[in-house]
Amino acid sequence: MARREMRTPTDEATVRALRVGDEVAVTGTIITARDTAHKYMVDMRPAFLRPILQGAAIYHCGPIMRKERKGWSVVAAGPTTSAREEPYQADVIQRYRVRVVIGKGGMGPKTLDACRRHGAVYLHAVGGAAVTLAGYVKKVTDVLKLEEFGAPEAFWILEVEGFPTVVTMDAHGGSLHAEVEARSHMALDRLLGRS
């Protein structure tokens, strides 16, 4: 396990250097995208997102935003459960060359395989830590599809500094979620006297 810094957008070599268990502080641009956004990216294949998502970090998050006199501020912005994007994520990684997916709870074999084949990582943020994580957002650069999707589901383009995460799925087929699942399954069998 190592402590690392990462700048986003990023490249394949950088994400391939990361391993499960590494603690990664992210600095740069992250783009929120959750259920509606993922369905939209896969179904509609919008071209205008291509330059924005090239090498980018996507953040599974539906933040609470406050409208200020000028622009927006982030009130609360923790990760949402990533598993719901499992049907879409592999496609999004491949099509848009997304390099980093930030969320919580981990994702399944399809996404893990896409990370390995195309060079991407899954970074786990701390679920529920919405205020502390919002504190790492230094600037709200833009928002896309706000009217159409509503505030929680829109694409918020955020500048973060030192945003804390843990690599739980790497670009080499490693998944902390699969490991913990398997180990805890054995423990459950022992507790229930089934082994």
Added chain:
Amino acid sequence: MKHLVEAFTELIRRASTDLPRDVCERIRRGYEEEKPGSNARAALEIILRNIEDARSTSAPICQDTGTNTWYVGVPERTPTEPIRKAIARATVAATKRCYLRPNTMDPVTGVNSGDNLGIGHPVIHFRTRNRPGIQADLLLKGGGCENVSAQYSLPDERLGAGRNLAGVRAVVLHAIHRAQGRGCAPGIVGIAIGGDRAQGLAAAKEQLLRLMPDVNTDHVLGEMENDVVAAANRLGIGPMGFGGRTTLLGAKATRLHRLPASFFVSVAYMCWACRRASVTIAGKRNIRFSQIAESARRYHR
């Protein structure tokens, strides 16, 4: 009416931004038990910082401010409609002030109502109390943990769970295992044994109002609560599913009579952010906030 709206708005603010001390205490204990340098300990450290940050800045602990469930006690013959209206107004006001995220969506049209009012929302359960004044307990429970809540029908052959307490234990541990970190572990489980399907899940959720050190005075249920916590913490799931010792902060169980043909076990999984707050309103100048829910007390059986 105005004082009710103000008191309820303040109740929502407290529930959303100020995690009850008994829950914080359990999280702190978990932090101390995790290995220094581990992912588990780092996650709990951020959680503890977040609890302080939310309290000191009066911002929502989690951006998913959840299903708002109200448990309201009123003296007999109290009209409940004005209380419903006051809760609705407080909900709109709290949303405007960013204590709640716009969180209610029409499942058919996909439209977010924008103010947390909607069909069936907020959820309000009334009960009568034999003391003067209105007493309200509020629970905020997010979608991530609600999605991993579960209900079992015993016997469950696949899990080897029969119609007895060993079977109940097996399915409860199965639910905790299946949730992994996705319900934002370390979690808390409310357990209801028996009832019909609707009763069971409602009673399991209501158990989440009980304080962490509160062990059921019913000997069998009390023992089960302690046993479930000890066993779950040997699963090794840990905070956020990173692996570790702290998987479950608490378990609270109750029972309901069942039909001879049915044996349901309902498990309400709550994330570490078990957001609850209480208030007693005995007059315009007699409003007392607390972190101890009144409606939970009748569940020692």
